[in-house]
Amino acid sequence: MLANKHILLIVGGGIAAFKSLDLVRRLRERGCRVTPVLTKSGAEFVTPLSLSALSASKIYQDLFDLTDEAEMGHIELSRAADLIVVAPATADLMAKMASGLANDLASTLLLATDKRVLIAPSMNVRMWDHPATQRNLTTLQGDGVLVVGPNEGDMACGEYGPGRMAEVPEIIAAIDAALSDGPLKGKHILVTSGPTHEPIDPVRYIANRSSGAQGTAIGAALAALGADVTFVTGPADVLPPQGVDVIKVQTAAQMLDAVQSAPAADAAVFAAAVADWRVANAGDSKIKKDGSGLPTLEFAENPDILATVSQMTVGRPKLVVGFAAETDDVIANATAKRLRKGCDWIVANDVSPNTGIMGGKENAVTLISDAGAENWPRMGKEAVATALAKRIAEALA
Structure with missing residues (x-):
C-alpha cells in the first residue's frame, strides 16, 4: 500500500x-x-x-x-x-x-x-x-x-x-x-469495552477485574481496517484506542443509553464486562462504619445491553458479537448465552484466576456461532483483536 x-x-x-x-x-x-x-x-x-x-x-x-x-x-x-x-x-x-x-x-x-x-x-x-x-x-x-x-x-x-x-x-x-481504504471502509461499528462501576455510595462501587485491554484492541483493529468506530467504554485501566469516537460512561445504565443513542451500526461488538447487578439503595452520602451494624445492600438487575440490541426488531446491526467470560463449562455456558441473548457470535474465554487472562496481556478464546465452536490458540490480545476484526470484515463483505 x-x-x-x-x-x-x-x-x-x-x-x-x-x-x-x-x-x-x-x-x-x-x-x-x-x-x-x-x-x-x-x-x-x-x-x-x-x-x-x-x-x-x-x-x-x-x-x-x-x-x-x-x-x-x-x-x-x-x-x-x-x-x-x-x-x-x-x-x-x-x-x-x-x-x-x-x-x-x-x-x-x-x-x-x-x-x-x-x-x-x-x-x-x-x-x-x-x-x-x-x-x-x-x-x-x-x-x-x-x-x-x-x-x-x-x-x-x-x-x-x-x-x-x-x-x-x-x-x-x-x-x-x-x-488504505480497508475492507471496512464506510462501515460503522459499535464497540463496548471495560468494566462498569455501580455505586454503593459516592465513594464506593461494585466492579469487576476487566482492564478494558481486549475491547480497546478490538476498537483499534476495526479502525485500522477502515471502520468508523463508536467506542463506548467504562472506567478502563488502559487508554481508549486512537482514531475512534470515544464515549466514556460509568454505569451499565449509562452504557445502555450511550449504545441506544449511537448512530445506526453495521455491526456491534459488546466486549464490555458489564456488572450484572447494581445497588438499588445506593446512598447519597458515604455510608459510615459507626458501630450500628453492617449496612443492608439491596440489589437489582442491570439492563441487559447485549440482549437489548440483539433482539431489536428495527435497526438491529447485521452482526452482533457478544463476549462470555466464564470460569466453568466455558463452551456450554457460552453456547447457551448466545441462544438466550439472540446474538450472532459469542467470543468465549476462561477467566479462571489461574489463566491470567482477566487483566492480562494474552487471551485464549473460542468463537461460537451457528457453525459451532472454533477454538483459537492463546495469543496476545492485539492478535485476537486483529483476527476478530478480519472475521467481522468478511461477514460484512
Whole structure:
C-alpha cells in the first residue's frame, strides 16, 4: 500500500527523534517518497545531513527561505504529500496544532494542509498526563488528526509510564492504515469495552477485574481496517484506542443509553464486562462504619445491553458479537448465552484466576456461532483483536 506514496515527515524535538531516521529508512524500503521537515528543536537530536542522506531529499527547516517562499513553498509542501506524519510529536507541537498557531515552518504546514495528519506523540509521562495535553489530544482527534501511541515504558528521563513514542513498525502500520481504504471502509461499528462501576455510595462501587485491554484492541483493529468506530467504554485501566469516537460512561445504565443513542451500526461488538447487578439503595452520602451494624445492600438487575440490541426488531446491526467470560463449562455456558441473548457470535474465554487472562496481556478464546465452536490458540490480545476484526470484515463483505 505504501509504494509510490509521498509522506511529509515533520521531526519534532525529543530524544525519540532518533527513531525518525529508522522510520525514513523503512518507508523508503517500501517505495515511499519521504520529504523531511526538521524543527529547530528536532535539529538538536538529529542532523539535516542524516535525514537528507536517508530520504534522498532536500530537508526543509526555515519558513522564510526566500527561494522557496517566492513560490509559496510552505503551501505547496503542505498539500503535495499523501499524508503528513509528525514523529515525534512533542507536547509543544500538539499544543500548537490544537490552538492553530503558525509561527514556524512545521506549524504553518500543519495549519495550511488539506491532507490527513498522523501524529506519534512523545514526551515525559507527566507531560502526557497533564490535563492541557489531554485537552489538546481530544481537540486534535475531534479535528480528525490520527494518533499512534504513545506506548508505556521506561523513559530517558528515568521515569516510567505512557509517553514513549510508538515503535517504527507501529507507525508504519498506522501510515499504511491511513493510506488504505480497508475492507471496512464506510462501515460503522459499535464497540463496548471495560468494566462498569455501580455505586454503593459516592465513594464506593461494585466492579469487576476487566482492564478494558481486549475491547480497546478490538476498537483499534476495526479502525485500522477502515471502520468508523463508536467506542463506548467504562472506567478502563488502559487508554481508549486512537482514531475512534470515544464515549466514556460509568454505569451499565449509562452504557445502555450511550449504545441506544449511537448512530445506526453495521455491526456491534459488546466486549464490555458489564456488572450484572447494581445497588438499588445506593446512598447519597458515604455510608459510615459507626458501630450500628453492617449496612443492608439491596440489589437489582442491570439492563441487559447485549440482549437489548440483539433482539431489536428495527435497526438491529447485521452482526452482533457478544463476549462470555466464564470460569466453568466455558463452551456450554457460552453456547447457551448466545441462544438466550439472540446474538450472532459469542467470543468465549476462561477467566479462571489461574489463566491470567482477566487483566492480562494474552487471551485464549473460542468463537461460537451457528457453525459451532472454533477454538483459537492463546495469543496476545492485539492478535485476537486483529483476527476478530478480519472475521467481522468478511461477514460484512
